Amino acid sequence: MTDETPNNSTIDYSKTLYLPQTDFPMRAGLPEKEPLLVQRWQDMDLYRKLRESAAGRTKYVLHDGPPYANGNIHIGHALNKILKDVITRSFQMRGYDSNYVPGWDCHGLPIEWKIEEQYRAKGKNKDEVPVNEFRRECREFAAHWITVQGGEFQRLGVIGDFKNPYTTMAFHAESRIAGELLKFAMSGQLYRGSKPVMWSVVERTALAEAEVEYQDYESDTIWVKFPVVSLVQPVDDGVTKLTEGALDLLQAHVVIWTTTPWTIPGNRAVNYSPRISYGLYEVTVAENAFGPQPGEKLIFADALAEESAAKAKVTLNRLRSVSAQELGSLTLSHPFKGFGGGYEFPVPMLAGDHVTDDAGTGFVHTAPGHGREDFDAWMDAAADLRARGIDSAIPFTVDDGGFFTKDAPGFGPDREGGAARVIDDNGKKGNANQAVIDELIKRSALFARGRLKHSYPHSWRSKKPIIFRNTPQWFVYMDKDLGDGSTLRSRALKAIDDTRFVPAAGQNRIRAMIEERPDWVLSRQRAWGVPIAVFADADGNVLKDEAVNQRIMDAFEQEGADAWFAAGAKERFLGNHDASKWKQVMDILDVWFDSGSTHAFTLEDRPDLKWPADVYLEGSDQHRGWFHSSLLESCGTRGRAPYETVVTHGFTMDEDGRKMSKSLGNTVVPQDVIKQSGADILRLWVVTTDYWEDQRLGKNVLQTNIDAYRKLRNTIRWMLGTLAHDDGEEVPLDRMPELERLMLHRLAELDEVVRSGYDAFEFKRITRTLLDFMVVELSAFYFDIRKDALYCDAPSSVKRKASVQVVRHLFDCLVKWLAPMLPFTMEEAWLDRHPDAVSVHLDQFPQIPADWKNEALAEKWRKVRQVRRVVTGALEIARAQKVIGSSLEAVPVVTIDDAALEAAISDVDMAEMAITSDLVIAHGEVPAGAFTLDDVRGVAVVVEKAEDRGLVKCARSWRYTADVGQDAAFPDVSARDAAVLHELKALGRL
Structure with missing residues (x-):
């Protein structure tokens, strides 16, 4: 039976069929529909409902590596945030309290530069503005972009606590960052030293390894x-x-x-x-x-x-x-x-x-x-x-501006024409x-x-070359004995060994960096950030006084780090100490120390999270960035890493494998993709790519994902249409036909693939498996076979009821399994099926009954499908040669010379499996010209026409049978269809 309706009958048989009925559109319209779902989630406060529904469950925490708050998001942000969202959603739907708290890195040079540019445009001089006024403008700039980026992340479908994110510039965060620095100071790990550091002449500051490319x-x-x-x-x-x-x-x-x-x-x-x-x-x-x-x-x-x-x-x-x-x-x-x-x-x-x-x-x-x-x-x-x-x-031969000093006689200030310069202000x-x-x-x-x-x-x-320059800076020792025989380096190396890395190669990469890295330079010569809030004497010795430290942290908690730069700050914090002996350090902390401390003021301080995090996920460059600084900060203050697992992704290239750049015109802007195709298309690309490596993205790649999405959507749409006739009746497993039990077995197998895939962060394995299942095993096999029973069988048919029941299970499993990856589409489908539901994302993955697994049945049907492949191959040839049109016009004659295959199909209606009107099993010599497949030995097929065998077409189901016309009440249909019509008539439906 096809989806078409016969028109050669005096009775409108279409009204007697269980044809699919659904308002779920074939055309997705994601760019228009997705914003409505985002608004729906916000209006219902889905994030809060998720937290309430998960109360008391085991926590699973992905700690967000903070993006920088200084512009619209790019494709790297989209990749990163989608991956994180998939992880948190997948654990939430598998019985965890998987809370996602977004965060932002707010301090540092890029924002400072932006404000300086605004000053220059207005003819203002930064140095003539009170430092805290300048810092206020930096804070406002960052706050603006946090709002913008937060909206863009939510448009991607990301669910998290966007009402209460963490930011490194929050007063509490600044207090805790200063407190973490003071822990290093009090333990003797912080020191002032003079050694060569990477120095940006253009930016007039020292740089860390992670700030260099x-x-x-x-x-x-x-x-x-x-x-x-x-x-x-x-x-x-x-x-x-x-x-x-x-x-x-x-x-x-x-x-x-x-x-x-x-x-x-x-x-x-x-x-x-x-x-x-x-x-x-x-x-x-x-x-x-x-x-x-x-x-x-x-x-x-x-x-x-x-x-x-x-x-x-x-x-x-x-x-x-x-x-x-x-x-x-x-x-x-x-x-x-x-x-x-x-x-x-x-x-x-x-x-x-x-x-x-x-x-x-x-x-x-x-x-x-x-x-x-x-x-x-x-x-x-x-x-x-x-x-x-x-x-x-x-x-000290070169100063902060790249000029030779008096320590370079003949080239410094004594040189005719002035000191020579290594690099100028423009790099x-x-x-x-x-x-x-x-x-x-x-x-x-x-x-x-x-x-x-x-x-x-x-x-x-700045993208400008740097120099190595000897200058006094503040450092953290890598190799100083910390009192227990360990050093920061040895602690970090042990922590690396104790951490799971995905992919595993990341472990060796960060280990090599830790093994070779110099002492950690913390100081920056800037204005916007958390200060190195210590006092030092003329020899660089740090004042160690817990009372002073507490005054500093308390002030930062109430007023932010601006308190350090306020008038009278030195005397306020020193208390009874001799102010003439101690110098207030005015250098700013390396922003990597800020982000490396997020575990302290986020994981430790928020009751809805936990320390250590279950997973950190960022780009592979963060082995020398956030993973690195978080590891050192936590090992220096707590003796271990703040994470259990580190997952890394590569970078997005264009379709030719080139780095994306505006000058080449090969960038893919996530906002454009969302506007044209929808966020779920972008998400589908993310979860079908080998994200651990560098990925490729462009028009052709997007079109491939659009095509895959259409097939997936159409499969869901057909299930929804079929389930319009679901009355919720349950057929016991032992009364189900084998084909239905086979589908339930496949769901049991897929459940293992899905759960293990989410555990391993192997999203491509999940999506590839599910897409293949939906296209190959459902649309082209199970659904195709069962359309006749689903559309044409009687209301009392066990086969039809069992098939509807299986479609119900298929829908529930597939929609929930895919919900973490394609949240918009699966929400739309779930609400179409359950209009009174709140959200599919509040549900859990289905619990698959153990008795669905049936390896013996699966082995039998592997043989059945081998025979079916030969039959359908022969039908394709016959159709191409115009011998037949529809497969229902055919009666394949199948010669089998393989005992195992013949035994497997002995109790299977192979005509139903091949979607033909009849099928004949023959023995003996293979007819000349019979169709065979090299990889299925012992099976040969000759296609005959149903009409040539005296079969007549049923006006209702379009099958050719020998019993059309046996029922006088319905002379143009088969006996099966006549019985169905009588049952419908008795129910008052005809």
Whole structure:
């Protein structure tokens, strides 16, 4: 039976059929319908109803990583929030109290910049405005975007406590952030130190690793000659002497290579590696006028000598090997010795594990004020250097604006024309490199020069290159003993081992970062944020007084962190302490410390949440961002991670795998997708993609999801239409036909896939399985087969009742299973089926009875479906050859030469399964031209026409049977259909 109605009868048989009836539209109209559902959820306060319905259940908490409150959401936000919503909804519908509290990161440079831009547009100067007035404007700016983004997230279908989100700028949050910082101070983990940090000249602040991204950058490269000036080493009696056999080295130069010429004024040593082979070389031919000349002796790593010579356009002759012992005995002179009245200090040779012969010369120019490895190498040797009479102090050669200081004689304020500059306010190269190179050429110290395009750190906010700069900052120790034999690093590494990572590769990624990371630099030189609310003496020692700390936190709780900057704050907080001895620190906390502390003032302080969280979910870049800072903050104050599980997603590329950018015109804006197709289409894309990796999105990808959605929607629509005839009657399992029991078995199997998939955050596995089930097993198999019974059978038919009952179970399961992923469509479908219901999202996933599972039945029907595939394949050929139109016009003759397959179908109405009017099982020789399938051995099919076998078409069901006309009351229908009509007549329905 098809959905069409026969028109060749004097009776309107369509009125006697149970045809689908539903107002659920085929055309979704999501852009218009979804906002109405959002409003409905808000009007009924669905979030509050969810909390009330879940009261007393086990809590499952996904802690929201806070987005930044400074603009409309982009596709990355949409991906992130949809994934989170799917998780919280899926656990809520599986018996948990799965509360979602959205949060926002509000402090930091991007917002500060926006306000500064507004100032500049009005001709105002930020420095002339009271700091708390400036901070108020930053707060208002963030508050505006929290409202905007909150609305955009809810339009995506996200359900959460948007009336009471957490924000890092809330007074309570600022108090708790300060309190967390004070815990580090009181435990001795916080210290003031001077070491190279990543510094943004453009933004005038230190940066954390998480605030840096790497972009291609073209650097000036130089090879510089450092002359050997002494060659001595200590002996057992403490007396020094010339190293025997090494006098020829006194005439040589050690050649270094660097991509940062501006750091040469900060040079204090040269590093070598005992693992590298070095040689003494003599220049024999020189073509470069400013470079080395014939007769000069130079020391290189042997693996790099030829390459370096080519750069300088010289020919080198190797004289002999130079041992590590000899290199360690050398003292060099700075190439700028005497320039500007400075650089008179000796330059020692130091062994370093970081030196390689992969590039350069095999020697590393060491400027301890401009690089972490340089700093570490210098500090490791500091005691020995002082014993040798070498000053181990580290110079401050570059200021916060990128200008050379007085510690760079000849290039700083004493330079004619003013101090040279490394980077200007626009992030462009200054004149520092050229000034250094010009002076090296004048002093015959430049061996060669060039340019190199390489990956270089840039600020992720300004997108401008940064520098490494030695400057006093506030740090947290990574390797200080915390009193129990552990360090922050060891605690964090243990916490990583104790955490579940999805995907598992994330564990190794963050472990490598923690293993190698330097001390955590916390201070920023800005105005908008939580201050490092401590007092320090002249030596950097922090005041440790719980009463002072409490006064600070109490004030922040009542007034916000603005209290730190108010007039009289120092005296107010210090109380009886001598104010002249203590300096109030005015640096701002790294915003990653803010977000890393959210677990404290959200998970711990909200009674509707719990600590630790069950899961954190963010982009994979947060291994060095929020996951990282949360881990360090929590391990430093609580000894463990604030999460049990970490889930990461990749980034969204265009359809060609390119990064999205406005300049390329390849961005996908979530607001546009929602306006054109609806949020559920965007959500369907999210849950059908391999989100753990980078995903692709564009017009074609969206169209694929639109097509899949239509099939899914039409399946639901047909079920709703069928269920219009559901009277709620239950057929016991043991009275159900096998096909219905098979469908219930499949629901039991799918229930396991769905629940395990949600547990594993494998949404693609769930959606792919359910979509395939709906299209292949329902629409093209079960529904197709059962349409005849559902439409045509009598009201008393057990088969029809059982089928309606199974469709009811199918609808309930599928709609609820899909509700976390497609909340709008499933809500619409649920309310169509249950007009008096509140919301499908208040329901739980169905509990599948254990006796639905029937592996023996499933195995039998695997064989039945094998035979059916051969039959339907033959029917397709016959239809294509115009032998038949509808499959009901056919009578397949099936020859079976496989005992197992024949046994499986022995009690199955295969004509019903193939949707034919009859089907004949034959034995013996396979007829010529019979249809077969290579992967189903022993089955062959010949399609005959029903009319050729003397069968007549029923005017009601359109099946061809031998018993049409046997009932005089209804001479144009089959006996089955005549019996149905008599039953309907007796019920007064005909």
